[in-house]
Amino acid sequence: MSDPSPFDTLKFSTQLQEAGFSQRQADALTKGLQEALTATVATKADLAPIQARLDHVATKTDIAELRAEIAAAYRMMAVFAFTFIGTIIGATIALIRYLAP
Numbered sequence: 454m455s456d457p458s459p460f461d462t463l464k465f466s467t468q469l470q471e472a473g474f475s476q477r478q479a480d481a482l483t484k485g486l487q488e489a490l491t492a493t494v495a496t497k498a499d500l501a502p503i504q505a506r507l508d509h510v511a512t513k514t515d516i517a518e519l520r521a522e523i524a525a526a527y528r529m530m531a532v533f534a535f536t537f538i539g540t541i542i543g544a545t546i547a548l549i550r551y552l553a554p
Contacts, residue, residue, distance in 0.1 A: 460490050 462483045469479035511519075 460487050462487055 465486070466476075466479040466483040469482060470476055474482070
């Protein structure tokens with residue numbers, strides 16, 4: 454982790470000593486707790502690069518919306534294709550009738 458924890462070691466050590474711990478015990482406990490917090494707690498700065506990568510990941514909702522858009526495009530293409538084929542067939546029939554004796 455890049456930033457130290459916002460843990461006030463002097464205040465914590467003083468509180469332990471006021472509660473009856475020796476200075477040596479309070480300092481050892483304070484050091485151990487600070488190391489544990491520093492080693493296991495992610496700061497906002499640590500999470501920023503991860504959040505930036507997650508912002509570019511598609512969610513299930515995004516994928517569902519995209520699939521719906523693709524399905525709509527396929528339906529439009531099918532309508533266009535059938536309309537085009539119908540127009541070609543109609544034009545061919547009209548041309549055959551026009552050119553037939």
